Amino acid sequence: MTDRAQTLARAAGLRAVFEAAGAISVETPVLQPAHTLLDLYGEEIRARAYVTSDALRGEQMLRPDFTVPVVQMHMAHGAEPARYTYSGEVFRRQEQDPDRANEFIQVGFEVFDRTDPAAADAEVFALIAGALSPLRLRAATGDIGVLMAAVEGLKTTAPRKAALMRHIWRPRRFRALLDRFSGRTSMSRTREALLAGDLPDADAPLSGRRSASEIKARIRTLREDAATDPLSTEEVRLLDALLGVRETMPFALEQLRDLSVDLPQIAPAVARVAARAEALEARGIDVRSLPFETNFGRTSMEYYDGFVFGFFSPDRADLPAVATGGRYDALTRRLGQGREIPAVGGVLRPGLMLELEAAQ
Numbered sequence: 001m002t003d004r005a006q007t008l009a010r011a012a013g014l015r016a017v018f019e020a021a022g023a024i025s026v027e028t029p030v031l032q033p034a035h036t037l038l039d040l041y042g043e044e045i046r047a048r049a050y051v052t053s054d055a056l057r058g059e060q061m062l063r064p065d066f067t068v069p070v071v072q073m074h075m076a077h078g079a080e081p082a083r084y085t086y087s088g089e090v091f092r093r094q095e096q097d098p099d100r101a102n103e104f105i106q107v108g109f110e111v112f113d114r115t116d117p118a119a120a121d122a123e124v125f126a127l128i129a130g131a132l133s134p135l136r137l138r139a140a141t142g143d144i145g146v147l148m149a150a151v152e153g154l155k156t157t158a159p160r161k162a163a164l165m166r167h168i169w170r171p172r173r174f175r176a177l178l179d180r181f182s183g184r185t186s187m188s189r190t191r192e193a194l195l196a197g198d199l200p201d202a203d204a205p206l207s208g209r210r211s212a213s214e215i216k217a218r219i220r221t222l223r224e225d226a227a228t229d230p231l232s233t234e235e236v237r238l239l240d241a242l243l244g245v246r247e248t249m250p251f252a253l254e255q256l257r258d259l260s261v262d263l264p265q266i267a268p269a270v271a272r273v274a275a276r277a278e279a280l281e282a283r284g285i286d287v288r289s290l291p292f293e294t295n296f297g298r299t300s301m302e303y304y305d306g307f308v309f310g311f312f313s314p315d316r317a318d319l320p321a322v323a324t325g326g327r328y329d330a331l332t333r334r335l336g337q338g339r340e341i342p343a344v345g346g347v348l349r350p351g352l353m354l355e356l357e358a359a360q
């Protein structure tokens, strides 16, 4: 274990790197209002946040990250454009792996800038890659926006698209839904019986949390869904091919461009990936060897809606990502009370960096 003083010293050094790149240092409270903010993170973090009740302030949580409070702060009174850096503890419960820290120090960098999103993506990635370069980590990149655009443009009903959209973050459930919507899996016997029968009596005893009218509405939705035409095999094949893109950037782009001939809805998002690749190259990143994977980032923060990236130790697969980040334009809209601004950022974990350096 590296000691806390060393980790804090490294954190201060990294913060200085971001300050030199034009960032203002900011602090956020450790206690955050859970009720208003927790939903923004999605299921995974919701299950892992430490939440406690407060008679005066309502549910409070130990901050699970800095991005949400920094966006809130920027949207309330930030000047534009803005670059911020921060460091401090974040807290996430670990239920399966006792060796993973439930409290660790992050150093982050966030860019709120509407002039050139591709350049901002590249700026964040290149600064973080530079800070990590002595460690020879493996980089991973992806783009949640490509997947969102693909789902949005499917030729199916709005509820089906909404369900797929919600489960972008749960790849197995997404897959199961796709199988169901395309008729590849048939309906379970119990569901068939439920949909064939009368709606349950309102006076049957209710044991769960749903009310009788909610149950009826749910059955009605399931019935409508059962009567909907399946997704075409061609669309599913294209979506599968898209999900399978995993290549170095130039080849990935070639495949994405080919796919956008038949999935025209992804063309604007693919153009953004291409613009980002150019911006990365201009920042000195070797994009010819940089991996791109459509599936990457699908189990992380649910506020990402564009570029996503991570850096991992190739020799220590047991360790979590040493750095992660991504673009979260829609989050600024949700917290912006009528305003929005394109934004991207990332964090490093100085504790993990020290641990890896010690082993070198």
Ligand SMILES: N[C@@H](Cc1c[nH]c[nH+]1)C(=O)O
Pocket: 064, 065, 066, 067, 068, 108, 109, 110, 301, 324, 325, 326, 327, 344, 345, 346, 347
């Ligand atoms: N807040 C994210 C990292 C990030 C910063 N900015 C954008 N993404 C996390 O803790 O995983």
